[in-house]
Amino acid sequence: GQNIDQPTEMTATEGAIVQINCTYQTSGFNGLFWYQQHAGEAPTFLSYNVLDGLEEKGRFSSFLSRSKGYSYLLLKELQMKDSASYLCAVLNSNYQLIWGAGTKLIIKP
Amino acid sequence: DVKVTQSSRYLVKRTGEKVFLECVQDMDHENMFWYRQDPGLGLRLIYFSYDVKMKEKGDIPEGYSVSREKKERFSLILESASTNQTSMYLCASRSGTGESETQYFGPGTRLLVL
Numbered sequence: 001g002q003n004i005d006q007p008t009e010m011t012a013t014e015g016a017i018v019q020i021n022c023t024y025q026t027s028g029f030n031g032l033f034w035y036q037q038h039a040g041e042a043p044t045f046l047s048y049n050v051l052d053g054l055e056e057k058g059r060f061s062s063f064l065s066r067s068k069g070y071s072y073l074l075l076k077e078l079q080m081k082d083s084a085s086y087l088c089a090v091l092n093s094n095y096q097l098i099w100g101a102g103t104k105l106i107i108k109p
Numbered sequence: 110d111v112k113v114t115q116s117s118r119y120l121v122k123r124t125g126e127k128v129f130l131e132c133v134q135d136m137d138h139e140n141m142f143w144y145r146q147d148p149g150l151g152l153r154l155i156y157f158s159y160d161v162k163m164k165e166k167g168d169i170p171e172g173y174s175v176s177r178e179k180k181e182r183f184s185l186i187l188e189s190a191s192t193n194q195t196s197m198y199l200c201a202s203r204s205g206t207g208e209s210e211t212q213y214f215g216p217g218t219r220l221l222v223l
Contacts, residue, residue, distance in 0.1 A: 042199055042216050043199075087151070096154075097154075
């Protein structure tokens with residue numbers, strides 16, 4: 001089967017750094033996405049990785065290792081507004097998106 | 110910017126009613142999707158469409174049907190609503206390859222079936 005694993009919940013402190021991990025097993029690979037979803041709202045696109053390595057976008061960075069089936073999302077200088085769920089999704093060989101259940105990130109002052 | 114709109118943010122229906130959820134996108138995307146999202150289960154694909162009048166079953170199509178008569182509009186139909194269909198319904202669209210495979214979501218419809 002195909003599955004995406006990510007932690008259910010994480011807690012971090014305002015101003016700190018947090019790393020959210022995602023491991024995947026899918027039928028083929030055409031890229032990995034990270035989305036942010038605030039409570040009661042729709043997911044919004046954060047990043048896309050298709051090659052190994054680190055992609056940086058301001059306070060957010062996303063890393064991919066295809067050989068290990070592993071990605072992480074790194075959030076720096078955490079702000080209260082970063083409290084949200086973070087969804088990992090992999091595009092498989094059929095161009096279908098396989099979704100993880102999401103990681104709820106709680107930021108404490 | 111891509112805009113995906115859904116006809117309602119909140120709906121309350123009774124068991125057995127027929128329910129229509131409408132989704133419209135304004136970016137000429139070929140691909141459109143309907144998901145439901147429940148706590149702890151993540152996004153689950155109900156149906157998707159790669160072209161007008163074309164539809165494909167997703168992971169959980171039972172109890173649902175869809176209609177795509179025009180490229181910009183993708184409708185989800187609950188033929189006879191049941192309480193286990195109480196959920197958040199999200200529509201999405203996408204086009205192209207690579208990063209263009211990014212899915213853009215509508216604001217969601219929170220459906221309560223009594």
